[in-house]
Amino acid sequence: MAHRIIPSLWFDHTAREAVDFYLSVFPDSAELSASHYPTEGLLDFQQEFAGDILEIQFRIGNLTFSAINAGSEFRPNPAISFILNFDPSQDPDAEAHLDEIWHRLSIDGLIGMELGPYPFSPHYGWIEDRYGVNWQLMLTNPDGEPRPFVTPQLMFPHGENHAVDAIDLYTGLFPDSRRGMAARYSDHNLDAPGQTPPDALAYADFTLKGQWFAVMDSVIPQDVTFTEGVSLAVLCPDQAEIDRLWDALSAHPEAEACGWCKDRFGVSWQIVPETMPSPDNPDAFRKMLGMKKLIIADLS
Secondary structure (H helix, E strand, O other): OOOOEEEEOOOOOOOHHHHHHHHHHOOOEEEEEEEEOOOOOOOOOHHHOOOOEEEEEEEEOEEEEEEEEEEOOOOOOOOOEEEEEEEOOOOOOOHHHHHHHHHHHHOOOOOEEEEEEEEEEEEEEEEEEOOOOOOEEEEEOOOOOOOOOOEEEEEEEOOOOOHHHHHHHHHOOOOOOEEEEEEEEEHOOOOOOOOOOOOEEEEEEEEEEEEEEEEOOOOOOOOOOOOOOOEEEEEEEEHHHHHHHHHHOOOOOOOEEEOOOEEOOOOOEEEOOOOOOOOOOHHHHHHHHHOOOHHHHOOO
């Protein structure tokens, strides 16, 4: 399916290298498109990228990703991770395939949660790969509702407890959305008495326009939060949809630039037209760089 909301990963000069790595790790993957920076009309800090890769779109399983080739300003972190569901009812060798992908992702990576049995899965682990992208590998319950292979998960900072509020906001914004399952920490005896709010979510999922997403509230203090290192790009059919989503999501004026904004939880979004002007058109690219909310008519 053509995804309307695309997770966008920020790489420090290494988008081409990173995409090639992911295509080698995941058997069911493919490169979809690649675009380049123009050779003129760039801002001063972009001059080194003239003619270089700007963005690569690629697919892992069911989900389309965007890889942005840029500078060192941002890096992916655990605030947005990607759950990989290995379903024994669909793949009799699911556990072996999980172990193989775990091994490949672990090369020069960092282990967040060791691979092993947990109350919510008999075989699970959390790992950050060499580029900072976080993955949760999970052997799923074959009797449960089928899930896609890849599900983006948003982790809300310790003490904020915003997972429920985020589901309310996002499902209210996108038509054809629905709520899925929800589990609190107390449901799995994972809460810390006196520290975990009673309604803190260990996991909840939902769909937006048919795409699966998940959320959780962190019960562990951490020094990371949402950044532009992983953003969500929404492909809009017209200016009215751009206007509607921008008005609903943009809550931090200082973060508005080139179609990017941040919602009230700090999650970074790109609200963009389905058909963007080609980066090979330096005039359109220059106009886009001068905008906050994108105005389709002014990009031509």
